[in-house]
Amino acid sequence: MKKSPLILAMAVLFVLAGPVLADGFIIVPRHPPERPEVRTIPLAVKYHRVTVTIRDQVAVTEIDQVFINPNPYELEGTYIFPLPETASISRFSMYIDDKEMPGELLEKDKARKIYEDIVRSMKDPALLEYFGRDMFKASIFPIPARGEKRVRLSYQEICSADAGLVRYRYPLNTEKFSSRPLEDVSVVIDIAGKSPIKNITCPTHPVEVVKKSETEARVAYEAKNVTPDKDLLLYYSISEAEFALNFLTHRANGAEDGYFMLLLSPGVETGKPIDKDVCFVFDTSGSMQGKKIQQAKAALKFCLGALNPGDRFNLITFATEARAFGETLLAADKDNVARALEFVEKIQALGGTATDEALQMALKLSPNADRPYMVVFFTDGLPTIGETREPVIVDNVKKLNKGNVRLFAFGLGNDVNTHLLDKLAEENRGTRDYVAESEDLELKVSSFYTKISHPVLSDLELAFPGVRVTDVYPKRLSDLFKGSQLVVVGRYAEFGAKALKLSGKVGAETKLIAHDIVLAEKEEQNTFLPRLWAIRKIGYLLDEIRLRGESDELKAEVVRLAKLHGVVTPYTSFLVLEDERQLGREVVSRETFRAGVVPRGGYGGDSGGAGRSSPPAPSAPPSDEEVEAGAAEARSGLGRATGGGAVGASKDAAKLKGESGDDDGRHSLVPDAGAEGLRGLMQLVEGTAFYLTDGVWSMANLPEKAERKAVEQFSDLYFELLGKSPKVGLYLALGKVDFLLDGIVYQIR
Numbered sequence: 001m002k003k004s005p006l007i008l009a010m011a012v013l014f015v016l017a018g019p020v021l022a023d024g025f026i027i028v029p030r031h032p033p034e035r036p037e038v039r040t041i042p043l044a045v046k047y048h049r050v051t052v053t054i055r056d057q058v059a060v061t062e063i064d065q066v067f068i069n070p071n072p073y074e075l076e077g078t079y080i081f082p083l084p085e086t087a088s089i090s091r092f093s094m095y096i097d098d099k100e101m102p103g104e105l106l107e108k109d110k111a112r113k114i115y116e117d118i119v120r121s122m123k124d125p126a127l128l129e130y131f132g133r134d135m136f137k138a139s140i141f142p143i144p145a146r147g148e149k150r151v152r153l154s155y156q157e158i159c160s161a162d163a164g165l166v167r168y169r170y171p172l173n174t175e176k177f178s179s180r181p182l183e184d185v186s187v188v189i190d191i192a193g194k195s196p197i198k199n200i201t202c203p204t205h206p207v208e209v210v211k212k213s214e215t216e217a218r219v220a221y222e223a224k225n226v227t228p229d230k231d232l233l234l235y236y237s238i239s240e241a242e243f244a245l246n247f248l249t250h251r252a253n254g255a256e257d258g259y260f261m262l263l264l265s266p267g268v269e270t271g272k273p274i275d276k277d278v279c280f281v282f283d284t285s286g287s288m289q290g291k292k293i294q295q296a297k298a299a300l301k302f303c304l305g306a307l308n309p310g311d312r313f314n315l316i317t318f319a320t321e322a323r324a325f326g327e328t329l330l331a332a333d334k335d336n337v338a339r340a341l342e343f344v345e346k347i348q349a350l351g352g353t354a355t356d357e358a359l360q361m362a363l364k365l366s367p368n369a370d371r372p373y374m375v376v377f378f379t380d381g382l383p384t385i386g387e388t389r390e391p392v393i394v395d396n397v398k399k400l401n402k403g404n405v406r407l408f409a410f411g412l413g414n415d416v417n418t419h420l421l422d423k424l425a426e427e428n429r430g431t432r433d434y435v436a437e438s439e440d441l442e443l444k445v446s447s448f449y450t451k452i453s454h455p456v457l458s459d460l461e462l463a464f465p466g467v468r469v470t471d472v473y474p475k476r477l478s479d480l481f482k483g484s485q486l487v488v489v490g491r492y493a494e495f496g497a498k499a500l501k502l503s504g505k506v507g508a509e510t511k512l513i514a515h516d517i518v519l520a521e522k523e524e525q526n527t528f529l530p531r532l533w534a535i536r537k538i539g540y541l542l543d544e545i546r547l548r549g550e551s552d553e554l555k556a557e558v559v560r561l562a563k564l565h566g567v568v569t570p571y572t573s574f575l576v577l578e579d580e581r582q583l584g585r586e587v588v589s590r591e592t593f594r595a596g597v598v599p600r601g602g603y604g605g606d607s608g609g610a611g612r613s614s615p616p617a618p619s620a621p622p623s624d625e626e627v628e629a630g631a632a633e634a635r636s637g638l639g640r641a642t643g644g645g646a647v648g649a650s651k652d653a654a655k656l657k658g659e660s661g662d663d664d665g666r667h668s669l670v671p672d673a674g675a676e677g678l679r680g681l682m683q684l685v686e687g688t689a690f691y692l693t694d695g696v697w698s699m700a701n702l703p704e705k706a707e708r709k710a711v712e713q714f715s716d717l718y719f720e721l722l723g724k725s726p727k728v729g730l731y732l733a734l735g736k737v738d739f740l741l742d743g744i745v746y747q748i749r
Helices: 005-016 108-122 125-130 174-176 289-305 334-345 353-366 388-400 418-426 440-450 529-548 552-565 575-580 590-595 626-641 645-659 716-721 726-732
Strands: 025-027 044-055 058-068 077-083 090-094 104-106 135-143 148-158 160-162 165-170 182-192 196-201 206-213 216-226 232-238 243-250 258-264 277-283 312-318 322-324 373-379 404-410 432-433 455-463 471-474 486-492 496-506 509-519 682-685 688-693 696-697 707-711 737-741 744-748
Touching: 025 206, 044 165, 104 108, 104 216, 108 125, 135 148, 148 418, 174 682, 182 232, 196 206, 196 243, 196 258, 196 418, 216 232, 232 243, 243 509, 258 455, 258 509, 258 529, 258 645, 277 289, 277 353, 289 312, 289 334, 289 440, 312 334, 312 353, 312 486, 334 404, 353 373, 353 388, 373 418, 373 440, 388 418, 404 418, 418 432, 418 509, 418 529, 418 645, 432 645, 471 529, 509 744, 529 552, 529 626, 529 645, 552 688, 626 645, 707 716, 716 726, 726 737
Parallel strands: 044 182, 277 312, 277 373, 373 404, 404 432, 696 737, 707 744
Antiparallel strands: 025 077, 044 058, 058 148, 077 135, 090 148, 104 135, 160 165, 165 232, 182 216, 196 232, 206 216, 243 258, 258 486, 312 322, 455 496, 471 486, 496 509, 682 688, 688 696, 737 744
């Protein structure tokens, strides 16, 4: 059969091409036509900016990319954009230099043939993760020598919704193939509709969420000098209810327990806030002198000014002794707040630190009333006056807590007892946070207090009547505040239609939220859930180790979960290096490993990526002393109560538990969890960790007794595997890889 000139031209292009891949990517000749002995340097992506408008579930995505040609000659290329799986295309536009360019929209079957031809001819499996997607293709000429080419593209899609929860996905993961980090990446999503918008959640990236009104919100992600390596996934719910509750599950197979996540948030225009009582307990010892006391006084003034009309308050300062502003809790009226501001202005930093006396004074003010009582505790040092023993101070507070006290602890600097502050917060339904010497204390405290100033539901209790759920985190639910969101994760063994009950108090009134749920027998979406659950559990276990001591059982469980889900912890940070060293394999140096600069494909063997920048030569394996020193350094904070390592360990555990105050308004369910430090050694594919060993990516926790089947890369059997499951393409895109599918370990070589 005679092939058309167009098909022949495309085939030649694919054979010669060396792609630079972004969300959209440009295929260019591997060698310039006039000089076949010269190899073309792959293009890079300068910036990538995305704006999305979602109105009543119809999303319009507009993409602005700039590609850089580092070569001293002009190039012609083909632009390809792999479309999201859920895209329902109704409009495309592409502009180059303000001129609209014609392009071709290829449906899945035609697109698959092009992807397969590129993979076969170039021996590069990277495109296999786009099997099953539509494709937009257009010619680009010229791409000027040592110049730039700007591409703008837009498309529409209908966002899927399930039980009122809308899902939007942008394929940002392909940026990881750019030949160098991008100067900047941004994704801005504006959401609007007829129904109130609630439960806005991004499980993949740290995003800022601004709710403009009940029916409008903006979600923004921005980063500089990065190589994004995962899709951006966004969920939001639309609900007329006062409290929106959504429930997600993931269960890959029937042999293991499933995972669930519950989301609960109040509306933007929630009614009158619950009247609350607040006592600010404020360290004024000599160590607070200078800039620290000035920032702390400014933070206190902000908090006093943010009291609600129905609130009551008091202020206790402590140095050598504790001193209360008022004998009882005072109404937050204009006169009392004005007098308190004058009291704060006269504060001086002198003397020792009578921590126990101050906390007891605050707890004794607690009324036995149906309203929350919040103690906001600031200190920058260790107790030095009166009772100084950590267990006794914690026990004294516990005895005086009538059950309605929430204690929020702020540690200033590195000289605080983190074990004391963390236990006080944990055992009294509050949170802890730490402010470094270089941080703006006023900004951090004001941001925190803004979040807790408007409680809407307290004393939350969650139940699954007649259903066995396990490993639920957090262990104790926090109060719900205006603009906040409750996130609960756990595991389940049963499946089918069930129900849950969530109760809480609005003042003296008990409110019950009943919700029908479905615990799926098999649900392959929401692949982020197993790792999110693992991160939350690891954070809980690390806090147990920090505050109550290490045991072999706790340590073993941290290591097991961390290696399975690709989470860096003080126990696993260097295990990959240790394993490699013991097996005599080449590894990167400890410094390079910690900096996270090893590119995909890393070291030790062919990365399988044609046309990409070459990886650096592997460094010599670290010595026993280096590995042990690094591991000891990473673990040092777990065994200490004070110092920079202890503060860092506490903050890291809080991030993993989802309790961090470091987000500055950013909403990310899954923290980085150290994955950046494993770049080049570990890849996450839809929540599953793969580790690089001798140039082969191996899925974590492969069963030793499972059948092994060797498959030659780019063979017919290799491409047949693609039809078994959509996730196979994602696995094969890694290159040389071992993965488990239907009980068989496939070894791609």
